[in-house]
Amino acid sequence: MMTALLRTAFALVLFALAFAARAQLTIEITGAGANRLPVAIADFAGEPGVARAVAAVVRADLERSGLFRLVEAATPLAENAPVDFADWKARGADALVVGSVQPAGNGRFEVRFRLHDVQKQASLGGLAYVMTAQQDRATGHRIADFVYEKLLGERGVFSTRIAYVVKRPGRYELQIADADGMNAQTALASREPIISPAWSPDGGRLAYVSFESKKPVVYVHSLATGRRHVVANFKGSNSAPAWSPDGRKLAVVLTKDGASQMYSLNADGSGVVRLASSAGIDTEPFFSPDGQFIYFTSDRGGSPQAYRVPAGGGSAQRITFEGSYNVTPRLSPDGRSMAFVTRNDGRFQLALMDLATRQTQVLTDSHKDESPSFAPNGRMILYASEIGGRGVLAAVSSDGRVKQKLSVQAGDVREPAWGPFLKH
Amino acid sequence: MRKELMIILGAALIAGCGTTVDPEQSGAPVEDRGARKIEGAEVKPVTTGDPMGTALAAVKQGVLAQRSVFFDYDSYVIRDEFKSLVEAHARFLVANPKVRMLIQGNADERGSREYNLALGQKRAEALKKMLLLLGAREEQVEAVSLGEEKPRCGEGNEACWSQNRRDDMLYTGEF
Numbered sequence: 001m002m003t004a005l006l007r008t009a010f011a012l013v014l015f016a017l018a019f020a021a022r023a024q025l026t027i028e029i030t031g032a033g034a035n036r037l038p039v040a041i042a043d044f045a046g047e048p049g050v051a052r053a054v055a056a057v058v059r060a061d062l063e064r065s066g067l068f069r070l071v072e073a074a075t076p077l078a079e080n081a082p083v084d085f086a087d088w089k090a091r092g093a094d095a096l097v098v099g100s101v102q103p104a105g106n107g108r109f110e111v112r113f114r115l116h117d118v119q120k121q122a123s124l125g126g127l128a129y130v131m132t133a134q135q136d137r138a139t140g141h142r143i144a145d146f147v148y149e150k151l152l153g154e155r156g157v158f159s160t161r162i163a164y165v166v167k168r169p170g171r172y173e174l175q176i177a178d179a180d181g182m183n184a185q186t187a188l189a190s191r192e193p194i195i196s197p198a199w200s201p202d203g204g205r206l207a208y209v210s211f212e213s214k215k216p217v218v219y220v221h222s223l224a225t226g227r228r229h230v231v232a233n234f235k236g237s238n239s240a241p242a243w244s245p246d247g248r249k250l251a252v253v254l255t256k257d258g259a260s261q262m263y264s265l266n267a268d269g270s271g272v273v274r275l276a277s278s279a280g281i282d283t284e285p286f287f288s289p290d291g292q293f294i295y296f297t298s299d300r301g302g303s304p305q306a307y308r309v310p311a312g313g314g315s316a317q318r319i320t321f322e323g324s325y326n327v328t329p330r331l332s333p334d335g336r337s338m339a340f341v342t343r344n345d346g347r348f349q350l351a352l353m354d355l356a357t358r359q360t361q362v363l364t365d366s367h368k369d370e371s372p373s374f375a376p377n378g379r380m381i382l383y384a385s386e387i388g389g390r391g392v393l394a395a396v397s398s399d400g401r402v403k404q405k406l407s408v409q410a411g412d413v414r415e416p417a418w419g420p421f422l423k424h
Numbered sequence: 425m426r427k428e429l430m431i432i433l434g435a436a437l438i439a440g441c442g443t444t445v446d447p448e449q450s451g452a453p454v455e456d457r458g459a460r461k462i463e464g465a466e467v468k469p470v471t472t473g474d475p476m477g478t479a480l481a482a483v484k485q486g487v488l489a490q491r492s493v494f495f496d497y498d499s500y501v502i503r504d505e506f507k508s509l510v511e512a513h514a515r516f517l518v519a520n521p522k523v524r525m526l527i528q529g530n531a532d533e534r535g536s537r538e539y540n541l542a543l544g545q546k547r548a549e550a551l552k553k554m555l556l557l558l559g560a561r562e563e564q565v566e567a568v569s570l571g572e573e574k575p576r577c578g579e580g581n582e583a584c585w586s587q588n589r590r591d592d593m594l595y596t597g598e599f
Contacts, residue, residue: 176467185467192472193573195537212472214526214599215568216541226468237545237569240538253542255567259549260542281542297539304539327536341536348535370536389580415537 024408025164025181025393029064031403036069037151038092044099045078050109050136051101057140058097061158061180062147065379066402079112085121093118095151097143104130111139115147124150137182157375161419162382163187163197163206164393167412174208176223179375179418181406187223198241199419200267206417207231207241207250218252220267231269242285242294244311251275251285251294262296264311276309276316284328287311288335295319295329295338306340320353322360328371331355332378337398339363339372339381350383352398363400373418380404384414480523483595487512493551495589497532500550510551513593514558521561526594527551529569530576532585541571551591 041059044051062068071091077083077098088096099113114126127146131139141158148156157179166173172194177184188194192211199206204223209216216237221228232238236255240262243250250267253260262275262285276282278300285296293308298316300307306319306329320326325343332339335355342351342360347367353360368386375382380395380402387405391412395404407413482488493506502510517525529548531540548567555565577584 186469187467188470188472190472193570195541195571195573210472211570211573214528214594215566216570221470223467226470228470235566237541239541253538255545255549255569260545281539281546283542284536284538297536304536325535327539343535 024184025177025406025413026408027064027181028405028407029066029403030405031396031401032066033397033399033401036067037094038069038071039095039097039147039151040071040073040088040091040093041097042073042075042077042099044101044111044113045076045081046101047103047109050111050133051076051099053136054101054111054140054143055097055099057137057180058144058147061141061144061156064180064404065148065156066397066404067148067152079114079126083116085116085118088116088118095124095147097147099143108132111143113143113146115150137178141178141180154379155377155421157377157379157418157421159422160376161203163199163417163419164413165194165197165415166408167193167391167414168410174206174221176419187221187226188228195415196240197415197417198243199417200243201245201247201420203420203422205267207243209239209241218250220250229269231265231267232263232272240283240285242287244287245289245291251287253283253285262294275311275313278316286330288331289333290335295331297327297329306338319355320360326351330372330374330381332374332398333376334378339374339383341370341372341383350381350396352381361400363396363398364394366394369394371415371417373416375418376421380418382406382416382418384416480595480597482520483516488516491593493591493593494586495547495591497585497589499589500546502550502554510554511558514555514560517555517560517564518558521564522596523564524596525555525560525565526599527565527567528574528592528594529567530574530588530590530592531569531572532588533572533575533580534585537571537573541569541573544569544571547589547591551593 041055044055059070063070071093079098079100096116096118102110104110108130110130112128115124117124129139144158145156160179161176162179163176166175172190173186174188174194175184175186190212195209197206197208205220207220210219216239217230218232218238218241219228220231232252234254234256238254240253241250249264251262251264254263260281260283262282263272264275265272278298280299282296282298285294287294294311295308297304298307303324305326307316309316323342327341329338329340338353338355340351341348348369349362350364350369350372351360351362366385370384372381372383380397382395385392385394391414393406393413393416490509527548529544531543548569552565552567575588577587
């Protein structure tokens with residue numbers, strides 16, 4: 001097996017860059033929130049091309065969230081222009097964004113914007129950025145995050161990234177894209193399957209399972225350098241990596257001692273410790289955000305159900321009881337709710353449980369949902385589904401109202417993982 | 425194309441008399457949210473190779489060329505119809521102690537990928553156990569799972585799923 005891995009390593013170099021896949025995810029909004037905040041994003045003043053591009057990204061982000069309603073505002077308004085609040089109020093806007101783009105030398109631009117509360121007739125603040133023309137999207141996402149946080153009181157996720165796997169005949173690609181599906185880049189291309197990507201808490205690395213050596217092996221991959229290393233390649237299968245919240249440890253599933261069981265190890269693959277013990281299958285570990293518990297799927301009770309075990313060891317506690325198939329438990333970032341996949345009459349659907357009350361709500365009406373992943377602000381849950389026999393990604397808000405569909409042309413998309421917030 | 429996006433949040437800007445600081449001239453910011461740089465936005469592509477080896481001639485012929493064992497739904501029991509096939513492979517492993525075998529267990533596509541990986545593992549372990557009982561040695565046989573990732577048949581019906589619930593046996597040089 002080691003020689004196969006070495007051969008693989010040499011072949012990597014030959015293959016790299018041979019394919020520059022540019023499969024863009026397209027996002028379709030299929031549902032929106034009940035009370036959408038009316039907001040006007042005026043075209044930015046100054047450099048017309050760049051100004052229009054930045055404002056367009058801000059609009060698209062806010063609208064896609066399903067929490068804002070865009071009020072028509074085509075005339076450019078500079079960041080420091082006086083605002084006719086009565087007029088904006090008459091147009092139905094609760095908030096207004098104005099901005100300016102000026103050349104800043106060396107091919108760079110200065111983007112300033114300001115957010116106004118139309119009702120209170122007051123500025124809610126602004127920012128200034130220096131950027132290159134190629135960073136118009138990144139800048140737009142930052143502005144949308146600012147507006148979102150000021151108006152809704154929680155952090156936006158427009159600047160975050162998502163990972164997912166695209167399958168085409170004979171080829172699997174692990175891709176990284178912006179949260180709006182744009183700027184997709186291929187981190188890993190392989191002829192064999194890739195599953196279960198998991199972001200490190202710092203957003204710099206992905207752990208995943210690759211079948212490139214004819215069996216499942218867990219890797220950790222640094223995105224910026226493309227350097228990766230094997231963290232678990234024991235006899236049998238190695239799978240289901242999950243990061244501890246401090247990014248120092250991974251929980252994985254190994255079969256080296258028989259059936260699929262959970263182990264913890266350091267991010268370099270050292271220090272393997274068994275986490276729990278059962279006669280059947282234990283898999284799909286996921287750390288609670290406080291690091292205290294590991295939630296997982298187990299068939300120890302006769303059917304696959306969600307359980308949790310203290311991260312430091314201890315006895316397992318069953319979490320799900322309704323139905324005969326409840327798998328892939330994933331906690332919300334605040335630790336209060338748990339997304340999972342439940343089977344109802346042969347249909348696999350995304351459900352959400354309030355962990356305090358144990359109340360469960362099925363969030364989707366599809367039939368092949370899997371692999372839920374929370375946005376870092378907990379607002380949306382990204383998951384894999386199938387439409388017309390093709391793998392697509394979908395996202396639904398925790399209240400089930402806002403719905404989005406993400407798909408690529410001529411390919412199956414699956415195994416989504418929403419990355420963490422950008423570092424401040 | 426290292427991208428730099430410098431952001432300056434000025435308290436002054438919020439107050440209404442904004443100033444922009446060129447990031448290359450500014451010192452370390454203190455109370456603002458800082459000059460920020462987008463890190464890790466670039467992704468370096470990697471492509472895996474296709475490991476190949478030299479296959480053994482003997483296992484390409486006769487009964488040994490048959491490499492698959494199929495399972496009932498939600499079952500890990502080797503059906504009687506496959507017992508003579510498993511015995512033939514066990515005899516070959518006993519007669520050729522240097523030859524190694526990789527058993528790849530598979531599951532149909534319904535449900536969680538990772539749970540299906542664990543189900544495929546159970547099927548692979550069941551076949552391995554039988555081979556060991558028939559005299560193959562532990563170090564000769566590795567049981568792994570491909571879960572639902574390598575379906576032989578791609579349609580969503582039972583005729584297809586029954587082909588996907590299987591173990592495949594690979595010999596030295598084939599994996």
